[in-house]
Structures are given as C-alpha cells and as structure tokens.
Amino acid sequence: xxxxxxxxxxxxxxxxxxxxxxxxxxxxxxxxxxxxxxxxxxxxxxxxxxxxxxxxxxxxxxxxxxxxxxxxxxxxxxxxxxxxxxxxxxxxxxxxxxxxxxxxxxxxxxxxxxxxxxxxxxxxxxxxxxxxxxxxxxxxxxxxxxxxxxxxxxxxxxxxxxxxxxxxxxxxxxxxxxxxxxxxxxxxxxxxxxxxxxxxxxxxxxxxxxxxxxxxxxxxxxxxxxxxxxxxxxxxxxxxxxxxxxxxxxxxxxxxxxxxxxxxxxxxxxxxxxxxxxxxxxxxxxxxxxxxxxxxxxxxxxxxxxxxxxxxxxxxxxxxxxxxxxxxxxxxxxxxxxxxxxxxxxxxxxxxxxxxxxxxxxxxxxxxxxxxxxxxxxxxxxxxxxxxxxxxx
Amino acid sequence: xxxxxxxxxxxxxxxxxxxxxxxxxxxxxxxxxxxxxxxxxxxxxxxxxxxxxxxxxxxxxxxxxxxxxxxxxxxxxxxxxxxxxxxxxxxxxxxxxxxxxxxxxxxxxxxxxxxxxxxxxxxxxxxxxxxxxxxxxxxxxxxxxxxxxxxxxxxxxxxxxxxxxxxxxxxxxxxxxxxxxxxxxxxxxxxxxxxxxxxxxxxxxxxxxxxxxxxxxxxxxxxxxxxxxxxxxxxxxxxxxxxxxxxxxxxxxxxxxxxxxxxxxxxxxxxxxxxxxxxxxxxxxxxxxxxxxxxxxxxxxxxxxxxxxxxxxxxxxxxxxxxxxxxxxxxxxxxxxxxxxxxxxxxxxxxxxxxxxx
Numbered sequence: 001x002x003x004x005x006x007x008x009x010x011x012x013x014x015x016x017x018x019x020x021x022x023x024x025x026x027x028x029x030x031x032x033x034x035x036x037x038x039x040x041x042x043x044x045x046x047x048x049x050x051x052x053x054x055x056x057x058x059x060x061x062x063x064x065x066x067x068x069x070x071x072x073x074x075x076x077x078x079x080x081x082x083x084x085x086x087x088x089x090x091x092x093x094x095x096x097x098x099x100x101x102x103x104x105x106x107x108x109x110x111x112x113x114x115x116x117x118x119x120x121x122x123x124x125x126x127x128x129x130x131x132x133x134x135x136x137x138x139x140x141x142x143x144x145x146x147x148x149x150x151x152x153x154x155x156x157x158x159x160x161x162x163x164x165x166x167x168x169x170x171x172x173x174x175x176x177x178x179x180x181x182x183x184x185x186x187x188x189x190x191x192x193x194x195x196x197x198x199x200x201x202x203x204x205x206x207x208x209x210x211x212x213x214x215x216x217x218x219x220x221x222x223x224x225x226x227x228x229x230x231x232x233x234x235x236x237x238x239x240x241x242x243x244x245x246x247x248x249x250x251x252x253x254x255x256x257x258x259x260x261x262x263x264x265x266x267x268x269x270x271x272x273x274x275x276x277x278x279x280x281x282x283x284x285x286x287x288x289x290x291x292x293x294x295x296x297x298x299x300x301x302x303x304x305x306x307x308x309x310x311x312x313x314x315x316x317x318x319x320x321x322x323x324x325x326x327x328x329x330x331x332x333x334x335x336x337x338x339x340x341x342x343x344x345x346x347x348x349x350x351x352x353x354x355x356x357x358x359x360x361x362x363x364x365x366x367x368x369x370x371x372x373x374x375x376x377x378x379x380x381x382x383x384x385x386x387x388x389x390x391x392x393x
Numbered sequence: 394x395x396x397x398x399x400x401x402x403x404x405x406x407x408x409x410x411x412x413x414x415x416x417x418x419x420x421x422x423x424x425x426x427x428x429x430x431x432x433x434x435x436x437x438x439x440x441x442x443x444x445x446x447x448x449x450x451x452x453x454x455x456x457x458x459x460x461x462x463x464x465x466x467x468x469x470x471x472x473x474x475x476x477x478x479x480x481x482x483x484x485x486x487x488x489x490x491x492x493x494x495x496x497x498x499x500x501x502x503x504x505x506x507x508x509x510x511x512x513x514x515x516x517x518x519x520x521x522x523x524x525x526x527x528x529x530x531x532x533x534x535x536x537x538x539x540x541x542x543x544x545x546x547x548x549x550x551x552x553x554x555x556x557x558x559x560x561x562x563x564x565x566x567x568x569x570x571x572x573x574x575x576x577x578x579x580x581x582x583x584x585x586x587x588x589x590x591x592x593x594x595x596x597x598x599x600x601x602x603x604x605x606x607x608x609x610x611x612x613x614x615x616x617x618x619x620x621x622x623x624x625x626x627x628x629x630x631x632x633x634x635x636x637x638x639x640x641x642x643x644x645x646x647x648x649x650x651x652x653x654x655x656x657x658x659x660x661x662x663x664x665x666x667x668x669x670x671x672x673x674x675x676x677x678x679x680x681x682x683x684x685x686x687x688x689x690x691x692x693x694x695x696x697x698x699x700x701x702x703x704x705x706x707x708x709x710x711x712x713x714x715x716x717x718x719x720x721x722x723x724x725x726x727x728x729x730x731x732x733x734x735x736x737x738x739x740x741x742x743x744x745x746x747x748x749x750x751x
Binding site for chain 2: 074076078143144146147149150151153154155157158159161162165166168169291292295298302346347349350351352353354355356357360361364
C-alpha cells in the first residue's frame, strides 16, 4: 500500500482549538466527573436514561480496552467480543445456580447464599474475569506475534468465532461429567446472582443507580489505568511498535513482551466490562457474542479517534446512544413515514459499517484525534507537531 | 504498522545441519500437509476398522471437492486482490453473497422455473451466470473506487477498516433484500439427482455443476493472467507498482481490473452456490468469505494455484467435519486450521507471491 504514493495535501494548521491554559483540561475533567457522579440523582431510579447511561458506560470500558490493543499498539483485533464472552461466562459460572451440583459460597449474603451452584462475591468475580481474559488475551496474542497487521485481524477474528461456536454449542460439552456443561448455549445462563456491595443500595432492576455508580467507578479506574499506561515506558513502546515495528525492535523494544502486554491489558479491561454487562443484563447468552459486536466496539474506537482516550470515551457514548436510543426509538419510524417497507432498527450494523467507511474516508483520525496518530494518518510532517506533547492529561 | 514482516521462514533460510534443525525443517515443510491429511486418514482408518470400506470417505471427499471448488472461486478473488494491493478485501465474501441474491432474484424474472426444458434451462442459466458475474464485478470495482482508492497512501489498517465497513453494508443490503432467515431458491437443476455411481460414490448433478463452472473459469483466468497484456500489467503491478507506473502501466486501471476479475469469479460462485445449496442467506457471505480467505492463505496468498488447492482442501475438511463431527462445529474446525496455518506456515502450502515475500 505504501508503495503507491499519492500527492499529499498541503500542511494544515497545527491546531483546530485555541490554546488553553494547562490547568483547564484538568479542571474540566473534575467538573465532568462531578456531573457524572451526581447525574442519576436527577432522574428516576428506573428511568430509561439511566439504563442507557449504564450500557453506554459499559461500552466505554469495552472501547477503552480495545483502544489499548488497536489504538496504542496498532494491533487490529477483530475478535474483541471473545473477552466480552469470557468475562460474561465468568459471571455465569461463578455467580449463578448454573452448576447445580456444586455448592460453593464465597463472601455472598442474601438469597445467593442459600442456592446451590457456585456463588462468589462480585468484586472477586471482576478480578477473576480480568485475570481470565488477560490469560486468554495472551493465548490469542501468541500466534499473531510473527504476523503482519492484516493477518492479525484475521487470526483474532478466527479466535472470536471459535469462542462463539463454543459458546453456542457448549451445552453439549460436559467439563467434569453430567451437570457441568460448559455453557447454556442460546438458552442463556439466567438469572445470575444479584450483586451486593457495601455502601450501595441493593442492585435490582428497580433501582439502576447502584449499577450506574459501579460502572462509573470502573470507568474511572480504567481511565486511570489506561492513561497511566499510555504515558508509561510501556505506552511509548506500544506507540513505537505501532509506528514502525522493525525500528522499535532495533531500538531495543522487546516485541513479544510489549505486544502480549497490550493484548493482556486490552483483554482484561474487556473482561471487566463483560462481567458487568452479564450481571446487569442478568443473562449470559451465546447470541450476545456475535462478530458484529466486535465491529460495534471497533467503530466506537475509530469514530472517537484511534489511540485517543477521550475520543474513544466520546465515540463509545455517542455510538451507544445512537444504537440504544436514536435508532430504535427516535428514528425507527422514519422509513415508514417515507413509505419504505422496513424499520430503521434492521439497519443497525449497516449503519455502523457506513460510519466506519465514512470516518475512514473523511476523517481517518476520528472525531477527537490523538495528535501522533493524526500525523501518521495525514502524513504532513511538521516539526512543531512531531514534538512530543507533554500537556495531555 | 511495519511494512516488513519478521521473516516468517527462518528455518528455510538456515542451512540444515544438526538433526534438530533438520527435524524442524521437515516439520515446517511437511507438518501442514500431515495436519491436513489427519482428518481423512483418521476417519478412513476408523471406517476400515468398522468394516465399512472407504466409500463413505470417498463420498465425503467428492462432495468436499465440489463444495471446495466454490470456495476456490471466492479464494481466487481474495488472492488476486491481496497479490496486487496487499489488502484483505473483507467485503469479498459479501460480494459473493450479493451474487447469490442476484441469481435467486433473477430466476423468476427471466422465467426459469422447475418445468423449464433442458435447452431453455442451460441457456437461461448461462444468461444468469453472465448477469451475476457482471453485477458482482461492477460492485467490486465500485467498492474499490469508493473505499480503497482514496486510501492508497494511508496506513494499511485504513482500507482494511473500510473493507469491514463495506462488508457490513452489503450484509445489511442482503438482510433488507431477503430477510433474516435463509430463503429457498427453486431447485432448477434438481441438484440432488444422481448422475452415476462409481465404487459406491454417488455423483450428483450439483457436483458436476460446481466442477463444470469452476474448471473453465480457473483455466480462463490463468490464461488471462499469463498471456494477456492486462494480465502482464497485473503481474507487473503486483511486483512493484512504482516501477510499473514508470513503465507506462496505468496502475489504477490495472487494480480496478483486478477487482473486476475477482468480482466476476465471486458472481459465478454466487450462482453456483445458489443452485448447489438451494438456499441463500444474508450471512452466507461472512462464513464463505472466512472459509475462502483461509483457503487462500492455506495455498499461499497471492498464488492462484494455491488458492484453488486451498479451496479444494478446505472443502474436503469441511465436508468431513460436517458429516462426521457435526456441522455446528465446522466453523470452529476451519478456523482452527486457519490459526494453525498462520502459526506454523504463514507462507502457505505452495508459497505466497507477494512483494513482502520477496
């Protein structure tokens, strides 16, 4: 691809936004955080808005995780749904009556403490899900280490599909004999345990506020981790690999370790979100883990801006809103008003495909671009812009 | 993204000296073949041990070959495009799906029904074949023009992402066109009818159709690439686009022509699939695309012979798996093969022919 040179457009002005003092972005972050924390108090505890917001925040976590792999390290992962699946099945296995022959209870109170099956405290489950996914991320990453970028996409996609096939047909696989199926296939593992955490009201379908605060806390945690990773030695190594693998290797960047760490970190974050979503949706169903979900998350990352943490947060919230509110509720009847014989909800993933194409063609760096990535994509090298920017939050 | 891969074949380059390195060289060379032979051999031995003879395995292999010849047609499209612009044309499988849909839609329009006589049937199907091929060819060229050409200078991931986007758009078109569940196509050629039986292996009309469409097209394609002026331009562009441009080759036109060829083959595959399976589904392209891509990589991407060989092998594996293990596991088995190939022999069985391979 790089061999066919096309004339590049003339250099654009370095920045679209006026310069702001360095404290401004931090202050803005604190304000946004406070608003986000207080937001559910202004809405009914079971309002659709909080429901949408919980899902959107879960997708933010998912997109931040994928952004580590695709945006930071430049490894196109098309099988990210695998970590949603593994995180969700961690909940299905460890926090439900699915394994009816077992009788294990770890730090759980209430109804879950009485039922048969394995019941583990939700915080422990989050840690286990992250660890399992990190392991799976490394396993999936291992075969891709020697491969070119586009082959990585296919291998990760293949892993994602294999995991989906196992999720769909897992009801016929018995791990330790009868009564221990791997999954519940399309039936789904449902219900899963009610989450109980200290200082918060019970997590029920009638009060969504605790769910909101839990996922918001996870978002803050993941944001902190992701930003610290990005600005660390490891983060710079990821960018180096993304920009030029051979040059990075010859500068002493350990390729294997660095890439595997990207897979592991991205997968662990995806697992957190997957476990949360399973508990929130109260089911672990094989049909949730389709390839289109991987592309949905990828579209969030690309729309927001590959590698740009704030862009990805924005992209995830925007696409989640489009998917859960705009398409099914607001715009769904538009085609029938135009005398067209379909509903807009049928167009869901076509719209995301269209978005991918349009963003890639019109604004490949995304809505809120990462500076270094914009350079790479527009290739107008300007001395000012190549300087490493210290002022990012 | 780095443009130069870490050398995928360290073993082939090093002179074999110690027994260990000779062993690993042998594994690298023959390991994949052994792996591919594993399924047929295991089930062949099992059948013999059960005293059933080899006719069931032979039947699997025959159906695999005919099914695989459809995969080969699609795989050729992947390999042509990858050879020339090093892009996994993710939308290719869905172009094939659109080909099937065009075929299914047009049977009724031109009056082909179950009662059409043999002469009218052959003529009508030839007409449908041409329409499908042209439709898919132009669709593929259009996708290249809109989605890939503006991104020639961009990093490799950019056109790959637009390709995924187009794949989704086409799937959605299919979903709106014929709905979410598989739609049945009139069984015009009575695909299941037996033509003859040899050594207990039944040859059906569908098998003859698939092979009868594939073989002439593959021969024509090979001749076109090796003899014609445009074919020569394609090979030159695949080797070095800059040098080709300096030699007066219109690189953009050549790339468009490559997409046209890939689309033509996908259209033919689409019609064959519709007649062969007698159902079409908006999701068939995704599965078929992955299977065909696996086939192209298995043979060695960029390599026409490799794509055909890979398609046939994947067809056999798939058929054995469908018949012996269960169709619900087949995707997992095919993808497991894809991963194993990627890990142990990314250059494929015959060897890849791309710029990066040198």
